[in-house]
Amino acid sequence: MTDSSPALDHDPDHDASAASSGDEVIQEPRLWHKDGWTARVIKNEDDDGWAVEMIKDGEPEPALVGPWTMGRDKKNPKPLDTNAFNTLVKTASEVLRRHEQQLHALLHKRLSLETAEGDVEVTLDIVPDEYEPFALLSALDAYGEQIAQVRVAPNFKLTKARAQSWAEGGFGRIE
Structure with a gap:
Protein backbone atom coordinates (compact mmCIF):
# COMPACT_ATOMS: atom_id res chain seq x y z
CA MET A 1 0.00 0.00 0.00
CA THR A 2 1.39 3.42 -0.90
CA ASP A 3 1.30 6.42 1.37
CA SER A 4 -0.54 9.34 -0.28
CA SER A 5 0.18 11.84 2.52
CA PRO A 6 2.31 14.88 1.72
CA ALA A 7 6.07 14.58 2.07
CA LEU A 8 7.37 15.78 5.42
CA ASP A 9 10.42 17.50 3.96
CA HIS A 10 8.92 20.33 1.91
CA ASP A 11 10.97 22.83 -0.01
CA PRO A 12 11.26 25.97 2.21
CA ASP A 13 10.20 28.08 -0.77
CA HIS A 14 7.04 25.99 -1.14
CA ASP A 15 4.06 28.06 -2.27
CA ALA A 16 1.90 28.66 0.81
CA SER A 17 -1.27 28.72 -1.27
CA ALA A 18 -0.70 25.07 -2.15
CA ALA A 19 -0.59 24.29 1.57
CA SER A 20 -3.88 26.04 2.18
CA SER A 21 -6.04 23.67 0.19
CA GLY A 22 -8.75 22.11 2.32
CA ASP A 23 -8.46 21.43 6.02
CA GLU A 24 -5.15 19.59 5.74
CA VAL A 25 -2.89 20.05 8.77
CA ILE A 26 0.80 20.48 7.95
CA GLN A 27 3.39 20.78 10.71
CA GLU A 28 6.86 21.02 9.24
CA PRO A 29 9.87 22.95 10.55
CA ARG A 30 9.33 25.81 8.07
CA LEU A 31 5.70 25.36 7.01
CA TRP A 32 2.59 25.00 9.15
CA HIS A 33 -1.00 24.97 8.00
CA LYS A 34 -3.87 24.66 10.42
CA ASP A 35 -7.29 26.21 11.12
CA GLY A 36 -7.30 28.35 7.97
CA TRP A 37 -3.81 29.80 8.42
CA THR A 38 -0.43 29.08 6.85
CA ALA A 39 2.84 30.07 8.53
CA ARG A 40 5.88 29.91 6.29
CA VAL A 41 9.47 30.67 7.30
CA ILE A 42 11.25 32.38 4.42
CA LYS A 43 14.66 33.87 3.75
CA ASN A 44 14.67 37.56 4.71
CA GLU A 45 15.32 39.49 1.51
CA ASP A 46 16.78 42.47 3.41
CA ASP A 47 19.55 40.64 5.31
CA ASP A 48 21.00 37.24 6.15
CA GLY A 49 18.21 36.39 8.60
CA TRP A 50 14.83 34.74 8.32
CA ALA A 51 11.24 35.97 8.28
CA VAL A 52 7.87 34.36 8.83
CA GLU A 53 4.73 35.14 6.85
CA MET A 54 1.18 34.41 7.93
CA ILE A 55 -1.39 33.88 5.18
CA LYS A 56 -5.10 33.42 5.80
CA ASP A 57 -6.68 30.83 3.49
CA GLY A 58 -8.08 32.44 0.35
CA GLU A 59 -6.08 35.66 0.70
CA PRO A 60 -3.52 36.57 -1.97
CA GLU A 61 -1.20 38.49 0.37
CA PRO A 62 0.20 37.70 3.82
CA ALA A 63 -1.62 39.30 6.74
CA LEU A 64 1.66 39.50 8.64
CA VAL A 65 5.36 39.31 7.78
CA GLY A 66 7.92 39.61 10.54
CA PRO A 67 11.43 38.60 11.56
CA TRP A 68 12.03 35.01 12.60
CA THR A 69 14.51 33.68 15.14
CA MET A 70 17.73 31.94 14.12
CA GLY A 71 18.28 28.41 15.32
CA ARG A 72 21.11 27.33 17.62
CA ASP A 73 23.50 26.98 14.70
CA LYS A 74 23.03 30.73 13.94
CA LYS A 75 22.58 29.80 10.28
CA ASN A 76 19.19 28.12 9.88
CA PRO A 77 15.83 29.29 11.21
CA LYS A 78 14.32 28.02 14.42
CA PRO A 79 11.62 25.45 13.55
CA LEU A 80 7.97 26.43 13.92
CA ASP A 81 6.16 24.90 16.90
CA THR A 82 2.66 24.93 18.37
CA ASN A 83 3.21 27.92 20.67
CA ALA A 84 4.85 30.01 17.96
CA PHE A 85 2.14 29.13 15.44
CA ASN A 86 -0.67 29.99 17.88
CA THR A 87 0.98 33.32 18.73
CA LEU A 88 1.43 34.12 15.04
CA VAL A 89 -2.25 33.29 14.32
CA LYS A 90 -3.36 35.55 17.18
CA THR A 91 -1.14 38.42 16.01
CA ALA A 92 -2.11 38.09 12.34
CA SER A 93 -5.81 37.91 13.27
CA GLU A 94 -5.46 41.12 15.28
CA VAL A 95 -3.75 42.84 12.33
CA LEU A 96 -6.63 41.84 10.05
CA ARG A 97 -9.22 42.96 12.61
CA ARG A 98 -7.61 46.38 12.96
CA HIS A 99 -7.39 46.71 9.18
CA GLU A 100 -11.09 45.88 8.85
CA GLN A 101 -11.97 48.43 11.56
CA GLN A 102 -9.90 51.10 9.83
CA LEU A 103 -11.51 50.35 6.45
CA HIS A 104 -14.98 50.43 8.02
CA ALA A 105 -14.19 53.81 9.62
CA LEU A 106 -13.08 55.18 6.26
CA LEU A 107 -16.16 53.94 4.40
CA HIS A 108 -18.89 54.64 6.99
CA LYS A 109 -19.50 57.95 8.73
CA ARG A 110 -22.34 58.81 11.11
CA LEU A 111 -23.45 61.93 12.95
CA SER A 112 -26.50 63.13 14.87
CA LEU A 113 -28.60 66.25 14.25
CA GLU A 114 -31.38 67.98 16.09
CA THR A 115 -34.07 69.16 13.70
Missing part, protein backbone atom coordinates in the same frame (compact mmCIF):
# COMPACT_ATOMS: atom_id res chain seq x y z
CA ALA A 116 -37.48 70.73 14.14
CA GLU A 117 -38.97 67.26 13.47
CA GLY A 118 -36.72 65.56 16.07
CA ASP A 119 -33.37 63.84 16.28
CA VAL A 120 -31.91 62.56 13.01
CA GLU A 121 -28.93 60.29 12.31
CA VAL A 122 -27.13 61.09 9.07
CA THR A 123 -24.91 58.38 7.59
CA LEU A 124 -22.49 58.34 4.68
CA ASP A 125 -21.66 54.94 3.24
CA ILE A 126 -19.00 54.85 0.54
CA VAL A 127 -19.30 52.05 -2.01
CA PRO A 128 -15.74 51.51 -3.30
CA ASP A 129 -16.67 50.05 -6.68
CA GLU A 130 -13.60 49.53 -8.85
CA TYR A 131 -15.12 51.29 -11.87
CA GLU A 132 -17.78 53.66 -10.53
CA PRO A 133 -17.42 54.34 -6.81
CA PHE A 134 -20.19 56.32 -5.13
CA ALA A 135 -21.60 57.07 -1.70
CA LEU A 136 -25.05 56.99 -0.16
CA LEU A 137 -26.08 59.79 2.17
CA SER A 138 -28.97 58.69 4.36
CA ALA A 139 -31.12 60.25 7.06
CA LEU A 140 -32.75 58.12 9.76
CA ASP A 141 -35.31 59.21 12.30
CA ALA A 142 -35.14 58.47 16.04
CA TYR A 143 -36.70 55.03 15.39
CA GLY A 144 -34.10 54.07 12.77
CA GLU A 145 -36.56 54.52 9.89
CA GLN A 146 -35.05 55.96 6.71
CA ILE A 147 -36.31 59.48 5.97
CA ALA A 148 -34.24 60.11 2.87
CA GLN A 149 -31.35 58.74 0.85
CA VAL A 150 -29.40 60.34 -1.97
CA ARG A 151 -26.46 59.25 -4.04
CA VAL A 152 -23.40 61.51 -3.73
CA ALA A 153 -19.81 61.52 -4.94
CA PRO A 154 -17.50 59.07 -3.16
CA ASN A 155 -15.36 62.00 -1.97
CA PHE A 156 -18.34 63.77 -0.35
CA LYS A 157 -17.26 65.20 3.01
CA LEU A 158 -19.89 64.69 5.69
CA THR A 159 -19.80 67.54 8.18
CA LYS A 160 -22.34 68.69 10.74
CA ALA A 161 -22.89 71.91 8.72
CA ARG A 162 -23.51 70.03 5.44
CA ALA A 163 -25.86 67.58 7.15
CA GLN A 164 -27.75 70.43 8.81
CA SER A 165 -28.05 72.23 5.47
CA TRP A 166 -29.32 69.04 3.81
CA ALA A 167 -31.93 68.62 6.57
CA GLU A 168 -33.02 72.25 6.37
CA GLY A 169 -33.42 71.88 2.59
CA GLY A 170 -35.85 68.99 3.09
CA PHE A 171 -33.31 66.20 2.47
CA GLY A 172 -33.37 66.85 -1.26
CA ARG A 173 -30.81 66.01 -3.88
CA ILE A 174 -27.26 67.27 -3.31
CA GLU A 175 -25.15 68.53 -6.18
Whole structure:
Protein backbone atom coordinates (compact mmCIF):
# COMPACT_ATOMS: atom_id res chain seq x y z
CA MET A 1 0.00 0.00 0.00
CA THR A 2 1.39 3.42 -0.90
CA ASP A 3 1.30 6.42 1.37
CA SER A 4 -0.54 9.34 -0.28
CA SER A 5 0.18 11.84 2.52
CA PRO A 6 2.31 14.88 1.72
CA ALA A 7 6.07 14.58 2.07
CA LEU A 8 7.37 15.78 5.42
CA ASP A 9 10.42 17.50 3.96
CA HIS A 10 8.92 20.33 1.91
CA ASP A 11 10.97 22.83 -0.01
CA PRO A 12 11.26 25.97 2.21
CA ASP A 13 10.20 28.08 -0.77
CA HIS A 14 7.04 25.99 -1.14
CA ASP A 15 4.06 28.06 -2.27
CA ALA A 16 1.90 28.66 0.81
CA SER A 17 -1.27 28.72 -1.27
CA ALA A 18 -0.70 25.07 -2.15
CA ALA A 19 -0.59 24.29 1.57
CA SER A 20 -3.88 26.04 2.18
CA SER A 21 -6.04 23.67 0.19
CA GLY A 22 -8.75 22.11 2.32
CA ASP A 23 -8.46 21.43 6.02
CA GLU A 24 -5.15 19.59 5.74
CA VAL A 25 -2.89 20.05 8.77
CA ILE A 26 0.80 20.48 7.95
CA GLN A 27 3.39 20.78 10.71
CA GLU A 28 6.86 21.02 9.24
CA PRO A 29 9.87 22.95 10.55
CA ARG A 30 9.33 25.81 8.07
CA LEU A 31 5.70 25.36 7.01
CA TRP A 32 2.59 25.00 9.15
CA HIS A 33 -1.00 24.97 8.00
CA LYS A 34 -3.87 24.66 10.42
CA ASP A 35 -7.29 26.21 11.12
CA GLY A 36 -7.30 28.35 7.97
CA TRP A 37 -3.81 29.80 8.42
CA THR A 38 -0.43 29.08 6.85
CA ALA A 39 2.84 30.07 8.53
CA ARG A 40 5.88 29.91 6.29
CA VAL A 41 9.47 30.67 7.30
CA ILE A 42 11.25 32.38 4.42
CA LYS A 43 14.66 33.87 3.75
CA ASN A 44 14.67 37.56 4.71
CA GLU A 45 15.32 39.49 1.51
CA ASP A 46 16.78 42.47 3.41
CA ASP A 47 19.55 40.64 5.31
CA ASP A 48 21.00 37.24 6.15
CA GLY A 49 18.21 36.39 8.60
CA TRP A 50 14.83 34.74 8.32
CA ALA A 51 11.24 35.97 8.28
CA VAL A 52 7.87 34.36 8.83
CA GLU A 53 4.73 35.14 6.85
CA MET A 54 1.18 34.41 7.93
CA ILE A 55 -1.39 33.88 5.18
CA LYS A 56 -5.10 33.42 5.80
CA ASP A 57 -6.68 30.83 3.49
CA GLY A 58 -8.08 32.44 0.35
CA GLU A 59 -6.08 35.66 0.70
CA PRO A 60 -3.52 36.57 -1.97
CA GLU A 61 -1.20 38.49 0.37
CA PRO A 62 0.20 37.70 3.82
CA ALA A 63 -1.62 39.30 6.74
CA LEU A 64 1.66 39.50 8.64
CA VAL A 65 5.36 39.31 7.78
CA GLY A 66 7.92 39.61 10.54
CA PRO A 67 11.43 38.60 11.56
CA TRP A 68 12.03 35.01 12.60
CA THR A 69 14.51 33.68 15.14
CA MET A 70 17.73 31.94 14.12
CA GLY A 71 18.28 28.41 15.32
CA ARG A 72 21.11 27.33 17.62
CA ASP A 73 23.50 26.98 14.70
CA LYS A 74 23.03 30.73 13.94
CA LYS A 75 22.58 29.80 10.28
CA ASN A 76 19.19 28.12 9.88
CA PRO A 77 15.83 29.29 11.21
CA LYS A 78 14.32 28.02 14.42
CA PRO A 79 11.62 25.45 13.55
CA LEU A 80 7.97 26.43 13.92
CA ASP A 81 6.16 24.90 16.90
CA THR A 82 2.66 24.93 18.37
CA ASN A 83 3.21 27.92 20.67
CA ALA A 84 4.85 30.01 17.96
CA PHE A 85 2.14 29.13 15.44
CA ASN A 86 -0.67 29.99 17.88
CA THR A 87 0.98 33.32 18.73
CA LEU A 88 1.43 34.12 15.04
CA VAL A 89 -2.25 33.29 14.32
CA LYS A 90 -3.36 35.55 17.18
CA THR A 91 -1.14 38.42 16.01
CA ALA A 92 -2.11 38.09 12.34
CA SER A 93 -5.81 37.91 13.27
CA GLU A 94 -5.46 41.12 15.28
CA VAL A 95 -3.75 42.84 12.33
CA LEU A 96 -6.63 41.84 10.05
CA ARG A 97 -9.22 42.96 12.61
CA ARG A 98 -7.61 46.38 12.96
CA HIS A 99 -7.39 46.71 9.18
CA GLU A 100 -11.09 45.88 8.85
CA GLN A 101 -11.97 48.43 11.56
CA GLN A 102 -9.90 51.10 9.83
CA LEU A 103 -11.51 50.35 6.45
CA HIS A 104 -14.98 50.43 8.02
CA ALA A 105 -14.19 53.81 9.62
CA LEU A 106 -13.08 55.18 6.26
CA LEU A 107 -16.16 53.94 4.40
CA HIS A 108 -18.89 54.64 6.99
CA LYS A 109 -19.50 57.95 8.73
CA ARG A 110 -22.34 58.81 11.11
CA LEU A 111 -23.45 61.93 12.95
CA SER A 112 -26.50 63.13 14.87
CA LEU A 113 -28.60 66.25 14.25
CA GLU A 114 -31.38 67.98 16.09
CA THR A 115 -34.07 69.16 13.70
CA ALA A 116 -37.48 70.73 14.14
CA GLU A 117 -38.97 67.26 13.47
CA GLY A 118 -36.72 65.56 16.07
CA ASP A 119 -33.37 63.84 16.28
CA VAL A 120 -31.91 62.56 13.01
CA GLU A 121 -28.93 60.29 12.31
CA VAL A 122 -27.13 61.09 9.07
CA THR A 123 -24.91 58.38 7.59
CA LEU A 124 -22.49 58.34 4.68
CA ASP A 125 -21.66 54.94 3.24
CA ILE A 126 -19.00 54.85 0.54
CA VAL A 127 -19.30 52.05 -2.01
CA PRO A 128 -15.74 51.51 -3.30
CA ASP A 129 -16.67 50.05 -6.68
CA GLU A 130 -13.60 49.53 -8.85
CA TYR A 131 -15.12 51.29 -11.87
CA GLU A 132 -17.78 53.66 -10.53
CA PRO A 133 -17.42 54.34 -6.81
CA PHE A 134 -20.19 56.32 -5.13
CA ALA A 135 -21.60 57.07 -1.70
CA LEU A 136 -25.05 56.99 -0.16
CA LEU A 137 -26.08 59.79 2.17
CA SER A 138 -28.97 58.69 4.36
CA ALA A 139 -31.12 60.25 7.06
CA LEU A 140 -32.75 58.12 9.76
CA ASP A 141 -35.31 59.21 12.30
CA ALA A 142 -35.14 58.47 16.04
CA TYR A 143 -36.70 55.03 15.39
CA GLY A 144 -34.10 54.07 12.77
CA GLU A 145 -36.56 54.52 9.89
CA GLN A 146 -35.05 55.96 6.71
CA ILE A 147 -36.31 59.48 5.97
CA ALA A 148 -34.24 60.11 2.87
CA GLN A 149 -31.35 58.74 0.85
CA VAL A 150 -29.40 60.34 -1.97
CA ARG A 151 -26.46 59.25 -4.04
CA VAL A 152 -23.40 61.51 -3.73
CA ALA A 153 -19.81 61.52 -4.94
CA PRO A 154 -17.50 59.07 -3.16
CA ASN A 155 -15.36 62.00 -1.97
CA PHE A 156 -18.34 63.77 -0.35
CA LYS A 157 -17.26 65.20 3.01
CA LEU A 158 -19.89 64.69 5.69
CA THR A 159 -19.80 67.54 8.18
CA LYS A 160 -22.34 68.69 10.74
CA ALA A 161 -22.89 71.91 8.72
CA ARG A 162 -23.51 70.03 5.44
CA ALA A 163 -25.86 67.58 7.15
CA GLN A 164 -27.75 70.43 8.81
CA SER A 165 -28.05 72.23 5.47
CA TRP A 166 -29.32 69.04 3.81
CA ALA A 167 -31.93 68.62 6.57
CA GLU A 168 -33.02 72.25 6.37
CA GLY A 169 -33.42 71.88 2.59
CA GLY A 170 -35.85 68.99 3.09
CA PHE A 171 -33.31 66.20 2.47
CA GLY A 172 -33.37 66.85 -1.26
CA ARG A 173 -30.81 66.01 -3.88
CA ILE A 174 -27.26 67.27 -3.31
CA GLU A 175 -25.15 68.53 -6.18
